[in-house]
Amino acid sequence: MKIILCQLFDILIYPGLLFLFAAGLTADWVDRKLYARMQNRQGPRWFQPLADFVKLVSKETITPKAVDSPLFKVLPYIAIAAVASCIMMIPLQNMDALLSFQGDLIVIAYMLTIPTMCLFLIGWYSSSPYAAVGSMRVLTQFFAYEVPLLLALLGPAVIAGSWSVGDIAFYYNAKPVMTAVNIAGLLVALIALQGKLERVPFDIPHAETEIVGGVFTEYSGKLYAFIKLAMSMEMIVVAALFSAVFLGGSLGLSGVLGFLVFIGKLFAIIFISALIRSLMARVRIEQMINFCWRVLTPAAMAQLIISIIVRAVYG
Amino acid sequence: MKSIREQVAAWARTASPWIIHFNSGSCNGCDIETVAALTPRFDVERFGIVQHGTPRHADVLIVTGAISKQQKDRLVRIYNQMAAPKFVVALGACACGGGVLQGCYGVLGGADKIIPVDLYVPGCPPRPEALIDGIVKLLSGIKGVENA
Numbered sequence: 001m002k003i004i005l006c007q008l009f010d011i012l013i014y015p016g017l018l019f020l021f022a023a024g025l026t027a028d029w030v031d032r033k034l035y036a037r038m039q040n041r042q043g044p045r046w047f048q049p050l051a052d053f054v055k056l057v058s059k060e061t062i063t064p065k066a067v068d069s070p071l072f073k074v075l076p077y078i079a080i081a082a083v084a085s086c087i088m089m090i091p092l093q094n095m096d097a098l099l100s101f102q103g104d105l106i107v108i109a110y111m112l113t114i115p116t117m118c119l120f121l122i123g124w125y126s127s128s129p130y131a132a133v134g135s136m137r138v139l140t141q142f143f144a145y146e147v148p149l150l151l152a153l154l155g156p157a158v159i160a161g162s163w164s165v166g167d168i169a170f171y172y173n174a175k176p177v178m179t180a181v182n183i184a185g186l187l188v189a190l191i192a193l194q195g196k197l198e199r200v201p202f203d204i205p206h207a208e209t210e211i212v213g214g215v216f217t218e219y220s221g222k223l224y225a226f227i228k229l230a231m232s233m234e235m236i237v238v239a240a241l242f243s244a245v246f247l248g249g250s251l252g253l254s255g256v257l258g259f260l261v262f263i264g265k266l267f268a269i270i271f272i273s274a275l276i277r278s279l280m281a282r283v284r285i286e287q288m289i290n291f292c293w294r295v296l297t298p299a300a301m302a303q304l305i306i307s308i309i310v311r312a313v314y315g
Numbered sequence: 316m317k318s319i320r321e322q323v324a325a326w327a328r329t330a331s332p333w334i335i336h337f338n339s340g341s342c343n344g345c346d347i348e349t350v351a352a353l354t355p356r357f358d359v360e361r362f363g364i365v366q367h368g369t370p371r372h373a374d375v376l377i378v379t380g381a382i383s384k385q386q387k388d389r390l391v392r393i394y395n396q397m398a399a400p401k402f403v404v405a406l407g408a409c410a411c412g413g414g415v416l417q418g419c420y421g422v423l424g425g426a427d428k429i430i431p432v433d434l435y436v437p438g439c440p441p442r443p444e445a446l447i448d449g450i451v452k453l454l455s456g457i458k459g460v461e462n463a
Binding site: 039042043047051053054055058059061130209213218 | 326
């Protein structure tokens with residue numbers, strides 16, 4: 001009975017849905033506030049993402065006649081479920097994740113593609129020309145950023161000699177110098193993150209000036225609130241993954257102190273993401289693909305080779 | 316006495332108005348002022364105002380210009396695509412009542428001839444401050460409104 005209660009706490013409160021909900025909304029606000037401050041303006045109030053969410057939930061939800069109704073309604077929740085499952089496998093306030101096994105890095109990487117596939121299907125089943133163009137762009141972009149992102153995540157795994165996120169974080173705490181080897185990989189991953197979360201300069205799938213709202217064009221009310229929430233949660237999960245894989249997680253601390261270190265790293269990654277967002281303008285889709293395949297992928301490959309050599313020499 | 320659920324929904328509605336901008340036959344003067352109001356200089360995100368491209372996401376429809384016969388059907392379609400509760404702001408003299416274009420062969424008149432208008436912002440063109448003031452007044456007005 002006690003085990004079941006503990007598991008329910010893990011799933012529903014921390015580090016499950018409630019924590020992700022709060023952290024996702026906070027990340028959304030921090031991102032928008034930083035973006036506003038970098039444009040020399042005040043920016044949204046602290047409760048803005050919460051007000052947006054509540055407003056959308058209380059609004060009418062329109063299901064257009066042409067859409068495939070069951071999938072149209074269920075896809076936002078699938079995206080949230082996939083993202084929330086990932087957080088169980090990432091070490092947060094201490095060095096152990098709730099679920100830890102050899103190969104969980106690969107499982108997380110694959111689970112994090114589910115929201116992207118949901119975005120594609122959302123656009124596909126919306127039966128709207130704007131959404132269809134948006135979903136094609138989601139897939140095209142997906143093939144560009146996913147390879148460098150996976151290669152960048154491989155680097156730390158090769159050095160640590162483990163496929164488990166917890167082990168990698170543990171290794172980097174034991175040998176902090178090794179973090180410096182992976183700087184290029186971290187940069188590649190941070191740039192690919194902009195593509196994964198569809199943020200400027202890679203917000204091509206929902207370019208407002210060209211294709212209205214992209215894949216979200218037909219979404220309204222509650223369903224739009226939840227797909228937006230899934231994207232905010234994904235930001236937290238990916239930032240947590242990067243902090244564990246590249247930056248050594250909570251530095252071997254545990255409890256409140258470890259939690260604060262973890263949150264600090266999380267928001268440092270969000271800060272860099274907001275910085276990129278406010279410095280760049282949107283690029284075209286073929287520029288994005290050229291950049292990812294000609295610059296990011298070779299950089300990630302070079303990082304991987306360096307990691308293998310470092311592993312062989314100092315391992 | 317309204318239930319807590321309604322009060323929370325009313326609070327959220329006033330704190331996060333998302334706008335969509337529609338040109339129904341304007342000379343582009345009001346549109347330039349609308350775009351100017353969305354620049355960092357005026358920082359409308361302080362009030363939670365964000366512009367969205369699709370009518371499905373938006374709460375406030377900003378109509379600029381006198382309604383031409385060509386644009387009437389499009390305006391009605393955009394209005395019908397918005398999710399309730401929705402509000403309409405008529406921006407500029409033409410959208411309020413036809414303005415200088417009143418009586419032209421291709422013009423029907425103000426926006427209120429076609430769709431229900433909640434707020435009129437006069438001026439030719441109105442300054443960005445007038446638009447921001449109008450939206451804030453609209454929000455303080457809808458605090459008690461259940462379904463407009």
